[in-house]
Amino acid sequence: MDYSHYPRNDVLCIDMRSFYASVEAMKLGEDPMKVMLAVVGDPNRPGSIVLAASPTLKKRYGVSNVSRYFELPNDPNIIVVPAHMVDYLRVSIEITKLLHDYAPPEAIHQYSIDEVWVTVNGLQKLFGDRREIAQKIQKDILDRFGITSSIGIGDNKFLAKVVMDLHAKKTGIAECRYEDVPEKLWPTPVQNVWGIGNRMMKNLHRMGIVTLGQIANYKLEHLQKRFGVMGEQLYWHAWGIDLSPVFGDFTKQEQKGFGHGIALLRDYNKEEIAYCILDLCEEACRRARTAGKAGRTIQLGISYSRDTAGGFSRSRSVDIPTNVTMDMYEICMKLFNEFYDGKSMIRHVNVGLTKLYDKEDADIQLDLFEDRTKKNDIGYVMDSIRAKFGSTAILRASSYTDAGITLERSKKIGGHYA
Incomplete structure (x- = not known):
């Protein structure tokens, strides 16, 4: 080289x-x-x-x-x-x-x-x-x-x-x-190299690749065909080449989505999980509103408890970009009711709002059959109250139930107690 x-x-x-x-x-x-x-x-x-x-x-x-x-x-x-x-x-x-x-x-x-x-x-x-x-x-x-x-x-x-x-x-x-x-x-060994996760390691092992040197001496076009852009990056990294910038404002990065997830402290059933999903949607949409963004794609991920394992991750797009909590919650619950197996206990939940638009652009797409102004205003009013008096100054009633998660999460930073 x-x-x-x-x-x-x-x-x-x-x-x-x-x-x-x-x-x-x-x-x-x-x-x-x-x-x-x-x-x-x-x-x-x-x-x-x-x-x-x-x-x-x-x-x-x-x-x-x-x-x-x-x-x-x-x-x-x-x-x-x-x-x-x-x-x-x-x-x-x-x-x-x-x-x-x-x-x-x-x-x-x-x-x-x-x-x-x-x-x-x-x-x-x-x-x-x-x-x-x-x-x-x-x-x-x-x-x-x-x-x-x-x-x-x-x-x-x-x-x-x-x-x-x-x-x-x-x-x-x-x-x-x-x-x-x-x-x-x-x-x-490839599994010890930064950027190579467990799934990629297994794929490389199936190809007979167990060390970084073997990646470097593999044909680039074969890696590209198998892994696409990731295959190309693997090849150049194996040769020690990295063109990512070393100077710049690294604090400013384009936001691609707003999401929240939680590993629950106990197993949740079908009825309880709705409260948890609502709290997560509230936080994701609050962050989107604060950033002046709205999203068209809504994602829900569910992982079952250890006893049953498994779960699902699905997404759905809406016609009008939104950052309204109840819009996101409604889609998440539709996804849940469609893909949930009906019996398993739940231990991990995450929601996401992606395919973002600037709020001003999203507002141009009007809905003739619904007064969206009131729905938008409620969220922004709640945000302003929380900004002034604290994150738990105003909450939905569901947050105060045993299945709600917002009160407990407010005591933590990065998922752990402050």
Whole structure:
């Protein structure tokens, strides 16, 4: 591969190790790298998920971020704490502020609460080469917050991210240039490569592809024929090539839809699930109204409980774009009644509003048989009351039933208690 035609940048991918657990350890005055600590979503529920485990707990007992609270070993040295999402957000923001000491805002791309890309092109005279900059940032994060980080360095975002996942989590800092790809990345099993999920892994395995190097040496046209655009991306990533921008306003991204989902704390029956769907539609439409958008395609996804498994995901388009809660709810219930098997208990629900239009354009499409003005006004009035007095200042009566979810969700951030 001739890499001379492709851009070379100095990109760092920074990951805070066991971030939630590290923040909680520092709050308790413990060493995040030595203490055995687990952050649990809700310690009052034995089935609650372990959101984060300290490195020592992971190493000694094999606890992972998919473990359940009841699976934690009976060891008195293990500290269990509930999640405090506000604290994690606050620390994440402060770490991002620290990164502004090294790079301008347009060079910082926040990927998640505990992971960020930073492009450090042209900063050699100020801070040294890209490895020296990584070392300085890593030391600053440790000194100021007590949190250990792993940093991948690459010629683009993909290389920085993958070398961080595969090597920097063991060595602290790892680097991968284009020329290093065959040695450092090609031996990697495909399931360990960022961007390749379980379904894609199975498809690749059926083709006899088990490593990234085998993707790189597969015929591009065959991958395109099998996977379309994704096949092309797989091929170029296998060669370490990524043309995604490294500078820009990464906070502004085109909104493609508004959706909400929830994993229920217990099984819901057919009658109860209607209240849950209504609450989810209310939130999705509120977000659409706030953004000045309306959608034509409405989606409903239902997953049954573990006892029966299965479920369905279906969508339907409407003639007039809408952000009216009851419009969306009506379609969702039609989909539910059409595709629900009639007997299974339900454990997960999600709704979505897509194929968006600007609200002004949507208003042009008038309905001669219905006064839509009143239906629209109700939603906007409710939104303004909530904006002024809080998210639970005005709710539908169904939200106050045992099957309603809005009151409980209002206490959480990112699905977990603040």
